[in-house]
Amino acid sequence: MADEPKGSRGSLQGIAMAVVIWAIVVLSSLYYVRYGVPELASDRGYLDNLYYVILGITGAAYILYQLALGYVIYRYRGDRPGAESSYWHESHKLELTWTIGTAAILIPIVFTGLIYWDRVRGPAPDDAVTVMAVGAQFQWDFHYPGADGEFGRFDPTLYAIDNQIGLDETDPAAADDWVLTNQLVIPVNRPARILMRSKDVQHAIFLPNFRVKQDLVPGMTTEVWFTPVKTGSYEVACAELCGLGHYRMRAFLEVMEESDYQQWLSDNAPAAVADAADPAADPPTASAE
Amino acid sequence: MEHEKQGFVSRYIFSFDHKMIGKQYFTLAMSMGFIGGILAVLIRLQLGFPSQPWPFLENLFPVGMASGIMTPEFYVSLFTMHGTIMVFFLLSLLPVSGFGNFLIPLQIGARDMAFPFLNMLSFWTVVPGAIIIIISFFVEGGAAASGWTAYPPLSGIRSAIPGSGLGQTLWLVGMIFFVASFTMGGLNFVVTILNLRTKGLRMMRMPLTTWAQFVVGILGLLSFPALAAGALLLTFDRSLGTSFFLPAGIFIGDTLMPHEGGTPLLWQHLFWFLGHPEVYIIMLPAMGFTSDILATFCRRPIFGYRSMVYAIMAIGTLSFLVWGHHMFVSGMSPFLGSLFVVTTLAIAIPSAVKAFNWLFTIARARIQFTSASLFGLGVVSLFVTGGLTGIFLGTNAVDIQLHDTYFVVGHFHFIMAGAGLFGAFGAVYYWYPKMFGRMLSERLGKIHFWITFVAYYAVFFPMHYLGVSGMMRRIYDPNVYEFLQPLQPVNLFITISAFVLFAGQLVFIYNYFVSMRRGAPATANPWNAAGLEWSAPAHPGHGNWEGEIPPAHRWPYDYSEPGKKRDFTPQWEA
Numbered sequence: 001m002a003d004e005p006k007g008s009r010g011s012l013q014g015i016a017m018a019v020v021i022w023a024i025v026v027l028s029s030l031y032y033v034r035y036g037v038p039e040l041a042s043d044r045g046y047l048d049n050l051y052y053v054i055l056g057i058t059g060a061a062y063i064l065y066q067l068a069l070g071y072v073i074y075r076y077r078g079d080r081p082g083a084e085s086s087y088w089h090e091s092h093k094l095e096l097t098w099t100i101g102t103a104a105i106l107i108p109i110v111f112t113g114l115i116y117w118d119r120v121r122g123p124a125p126d127d128a129v130t131v132m133a134v135g136a137q138f139q140w141d142f143h144y145p146g147a148d149g150e151f152g153r154f155d156p157t158l159y160a161i162d163n164q165i166g167l168d169e170t171d172p173a174a175a176d177d178w179v180l181t182n183q184l185v186i187p188v189n190r191p192a193r194i195l196m197r198s199k200d201v202q203h204a205i206f207l208p209n210f211r212v213k214q215d216l217v218p219g220m221t222t223e224v225w226f227t228p229v230k231t232g233s234y235e236v237a238c239a240e241l242c243g244l245g246h247y248r249m250r251a252f253l254e255v256m257e258e259s260d261y262q263q264w265l266s267d268n269a270p271a272a273v274a275d276a277a278d279p280a281a282d283p284p285t286a287s288a289e
Numbered sequence: 290m291e292h293e294k295q296g297f298v299s300r301y302i303f304s305f306d307h308k309m310i311g312k313q314y315f316t317l318a319m320s321m322g323f324i325g326g327i328l329a330v331l332i333r334l335q336l337g338f339p340s341q342p343w344p345f346l347e348n349l350f351p352v353g354m355a356s357g358i359m360t361p362e363f364y365v366s367l368f369t370m371h372g373t374i375m376v377f378f379l380l381s382l383l384p385v386s387g388f389g390n391f392l393i394p395l396q397i398g399a400r401d402m403a404f405p406f407l408n409m410l411s412f413w414t415v416v417p418g419a420i421i422i423i424i425s426f427f428v429e430g431g432a433a434a435s436g437w438t439a440y441p442p443l444s445g446i447r448s449a450i451p452g453s454g455l456g457q458t459l460w461l462v463g464m465i466f467f468v469a470s471f472t473m474g475g476l477n478f479v480v481t482i483l484n485l486r487t488k489g490l491r492m493m494r495m496p497l498t499t500w501a502q503f504v505v506g507i508l509g510l511l512s513f514p515a516l517a518a519g520a521l522l523l524t525f526d527r528s529l530g531t532s533f534f535l536p537a538g539i540f541i542g543d544t545l546m547p548h549e550g551g552t553p554l555l556w557q558h559l560f561w562f563l564g565h566p567e568v569y570i571i572m573l574p575a576m577g578f579t580s581d582i583l584a585t586f587c588r589r590p591i592f593g594y595r596s597m598v599y600a601i602m603a604i605g606t607l608s609f610l611v612w613g614h615h616m617f618v619s620g621m622s623p624f625l626g627s628l629f630v631v632t633t634l635a636i637a638i639p640s641a642v643k644a645f646n647w648l649f650t651i652a653r654a655r656i657q658f659t660s661a662s663l664f665g666l667g668v669v670s671l672f673v674t675g676g677l678t679g680i681f682l683g684t685n686a687v688d689i690q691l692h693d694t695y696f697v698v699g700h701f702h703f704i705m706a707g708a709g710l711f712g713a714f715g716a717v718y719y720w721y722p723k724m725f726g727r728m729l730s731e732r733l734g735k736i737h738f739w740i741t742f743v744a745y746y747a748v749f750f751p752m753h754y755l756g757v758s759g760m761m762r763r764i765y766d767p768n769v770y771e772f773l774q775p776l777q778p779v780n781l782f783i784t785i786s787a788f789v790l791f792a793g794q795l796v797f798i799y800n801y802f803v804s805m806r807r808g809a810p811a812t813a814n815p816w817n818a819a820g821l822e823w824s825a826p827a828h829p830g831h832g833n834w835e836g837e838i839p840p841a842h843r844w845p846y847d848y849s850e851p852g853k854k855r856d857f858t859p860q861w862e863a
Binding site for chain 1: 360361362365434435436440442443446449450451535536537538539540541545551552553554587588589590591592593594595596618619620623626627630631634635637638641642644645646648649650651652653654655656657658663666669670673674677678680681684685686687689690692693694735739742743746750751753754755757758759761762763764765766767769770771772779846848849850851856
């Protein structure tokens, strides 16, 4: 053809583009498998399985599509001998195939995801250990309800250096309550229910090894539950920007054997006060909605 | 239409000519993009070399980098403003306001936009917005520091973070200017495209670029008011003591705040009701550019034109129904979260249609490798890469782990920022001859492409590794966490690649400005393209065509039609 844009038919560009795309696919995929998810310590392995299924499907689509893209760029570069381009520009059959094909692949992902979501976000079992996480710039306070299992009322006017969670000591339910700062201890193999509220701005509790993340929203109580299946000490991070110290809002989660946990409780928790539980006390949990 | 002789001011400053206004937007967007790029380099500097002193930077940022070490609050301001500037002032202004204004009348055969005065006004409304955003760096407390999403209470209470003082106020004022400007632009786009098409240009004969701009105009009109409302209400909360977004009991800096009754989630709903359509406001024009560019340089009609149009409409419609996928773990009702999964993953279907249509446009082609077509091919590659990672994030069960990690950062830098930016670059290389009557240097263009393409993957693909490994976004120093310490080599690699990526853009800026004066003179149709815009003179004056406006006899994609002498039949030829 006459009037080609200058230099546009150099075969180098087309071959280079194909080679670079192929190289990117190979390298990016090879390195991907070197970085795994953090070691799993909860019962949420099914979320990982779904992640791997999606990784398999999208990974295959990524590799196949990019390889094909590199191939057509190489194959149909303008300077190939006898280069002709085709006027063919419509095929309802093909277009229908990839529309329906994409939908067919997505539908099982959507449904599996929704079933797992329901499992994750459903109500916590009754035997769960319940702790209230209180987020503040830039520390975590974990409020244990004590032997009565009831959280004492909190009152924002009572926040003070020696009362980080604003606990109302006059509430009988508060008598045996106690607080750990930047440390959360729970027993293994028992569901843990973490209620959470924020003292100031939004935070998010992120337990990378437990596949748990939930925002803390001022004015609301949110909650999450999971079952730790491995003992050990794990890092707790803040995952929602909360200020200049967001990056160092870190805590530790200790998962103990049940017997160690009981021992630890009796060593550390204040002695339970008799008839502390006041049935008239406010229920501690507000709905997440 | 008559066009009297223009003086300097009416020609270059308060111009009514859509082409000059488009070019004004280019200059503004590129300047803002350059600043946004510098912010990105500083962000990467901190992540690649956490808390190392860089004494020479103290001269530039005496507060933020006192003694050369970046402070955490400065870091937070940096990524807040990087996001704001890039999303709104580069990626919205360049493809939409810039190319929309420049191209729509040329592509539909109109002498100008429907409302030239409104057009001029919309440009001069966004300029103060941009100036206010830049000035906010130099006020006490520094620029806004609540992320580009500006979640209250962090953005709502002045003592929550230093940037939440005057910096945040200026951010909100700047955004209100931006929204006002963008809404005027959207109105103009829709009215122009509906009313001013030349004879014979039925809607289904419009180029996909114009189709995209049409849908973008509607999206902007419907979504940006939500941000305007949110920004106003947040300003009231900050300055007038209202409590739209602030509940009772907030305790910051030993002070109990007087607010009561609001909810931070309301802001998130308002913000993302804009925020998600905004992603497609950025993406759709890039898809349009890519389709036009690929057809021209593949010498082949775009494959599946009709389904491309329907896909644009489907994406535009669905974009209003997916905002909740940003809020899966926000405390929003889990049931609502499930609904948003369905709508979100539905977007994958029209997106796949586009990806396959492009692939089949390239197949059976005779590809000419110009800088424009290389960037167009780059869009296809980035779009697929970024689109696929969206499936992880749209599935709420999997999003729990990946939410607010670098996986998300990698994802949107491919799909929105990457495909959007590559599309805009391709468009500049493609339409530059019509903009300035001169050609860009192809040699520099190719250097620019190769640096950008390789460095782009090198910067943003490894971010998925970081995210899968659990690295959170928006953290000043990941090494605080033991589980993130092994990732430092990845961060260093990304940082070095980011420096290369930034340096590559200097080639483009040089090429863009030098070619304006020194580039080879362009002919009216240097690419042998079939679209109507190429019937205008090489450097069209005010009014675009000297004589009659050419009618449209066909669609703009008649390349390599069998039985024709030339390998293209222009849209304006019978």
